Amino acid sequence: MSRDNPPSDTPRPDRRDRLYKEAAETLGPALARLARAVERDPDRARDLEQDIHLALWRSLDSFAGDCALATWTYRVAHNVAASHAARGARAAPLVGLDAITEAPASDNPEHAADAALTLDRLYALIARLTPADRSVMLLYLEGVDARQTGEITGLSANHIGVKVHRLKALLARRFHAGDQP
Amino acid sequence: MTDPTQALWGGQPITPSRPTPEQLAHRARELDRRVRRRNALEYGAGALLIPIFGAVALMQHDWLLRAACAAILLGVIVVLRGVHVHGGAARKEDWAAPVLDHHRAQLVRQRDALRSVWQWYLAPLVPGLALLFAAVWRMAYVHAGALAATARIVPAVLIAVIVFTGIHWLNRAAARRLTRAIDALDASN
Known part of the structure; x- marks a missing residue:
């Protein structure tokens, strides 16, 4: 085909x-x-x-x-x-989810709204990720399940599981706990 | 959705594009036209060299210079073919492949193209340039002797060697970086 x-x-x-x-x-x-x-x-x-x-x-x-x-x-x-x-030109090298311990701070210090700030930081985080991890994160955010994420990305079920686990922990730690940059 | 970040992500105020098939067909035609125009420019610039070197070759009385022009002309044709082949490979991407496979295929294609630059971009021009330098040296030798002819030709030869070696080295270095990226990708899954 x-x-x-x-x-x-x-x-x-x-x-x-x-x-x-x-x-x-x-x-x-x-x-x-x-x-x-x-x-x-x-x-x-x-x-x-x-x-x-x-x-x-x-x-x-x-x-x-x-x-x-x-x-x-x-x-x-x-x-x-x-x-x-x-x-596109990249200022910083791309990294995997395992290398990120915290979400990067927004580059817009004047953001006032929490939701906008969280989204801003999410976008900053996504921009740093390697293509496969970026896809895993975006698919997770879209609510796509692990099986379909595997079919889309070509990653094994094990890897999807590990990456989603890290991602959830990262999001919980940095975005849900009212943590500010 | 149980994760509030997912709810936040999905709830962004966004107006998605809704192009109709007709609009997409129009955009596809525009895109194809742009690609054809870019190809015409790319090959046109190279093709311009063909009549120039052809005319120069025909006007020369010196057989070595004629041979040099003919060899450069052939070299340019081989380079243009290489540009076409490698450009064509880029256009035949499997967009519906799994993300990881697509990314790996892109890296491999770029790595192979860079690694073979000497084969399809540099080497075809070497015989023509060598003959050209030989022809220029011989003409200078007839009028000024071997030492003066050599002194005249050496800087040009050195520049050509440095430029060709530099291009080759830079491409090999970029290819090695891509090989490391491919290995890392393979190791990660």
Whole structure:
């Protein structure tokens, strides 16, 4: 099965459009949040979101139902987002969840609202993670279960378990306890 | 959702894009057009060298200089083909692969391209440049003797060697970094 980007005039457009609409209606908000998590500039985030939609739409001609449509959608979205992130300049090296003992402080000291501050720190944390760990974290935040996270990321169930455990502990320690930076 | 962070994350005020298939088809055509334009520029710049070196080769009476121009021309064609092959590999990404596999495939592709730069980017130009230096040396030798001809050619040869070695070294160093990243990725899962 070839999953190469097909040209825009590929066959079976009705099926592709139907699948795309289904995926976009169900997961559109998650795709938007993913784009904003990976790209903090609002205009570029909007462009990335469009790129994700385009890659998803183009890929769906190859969708043979070997996995759930949501799994396929998340895979395409996370791969496009990771490629986008890899193209961007990085000031600090990326690290895994195991290397992070505390969430980084917000770079916006004037944040007043707790929720906004927590989100700001979450975004800062996500930006530091390696592609696989970033995906695990974002999928956890979206409420995707461990089995599907494994299918999306290709990580083993054991690794997902360990990473989610670390992630929960980190979030509980830094975000739920009223801990301020 | 039991984790309040998940609730916070999902509750962000966000307006998702809802492009229609028609809008996506339009964007796809635009994107394809941009890629074609970029390729045309990329290959056009290289292709421009072909008539220039071709004309220079035809105008020369010195057979060695003609041979140098022909070899450079062939070298440029091989380099353009290499750019096309490696660019094509990048465009054929498996976007629906699991994230880890996709990331690894990207690293491997980049590492292999960097590691083989000498093969498809540098080596094809070496015979032409060597012949060119030989032709220039021979012309200078006829008028000024071996010592003066050598003195004239050595700086240019040195610069070429330094530039080629530098490009090769930098690419090998980047390839080694990617190999370490691939090994770390494999070890982590």
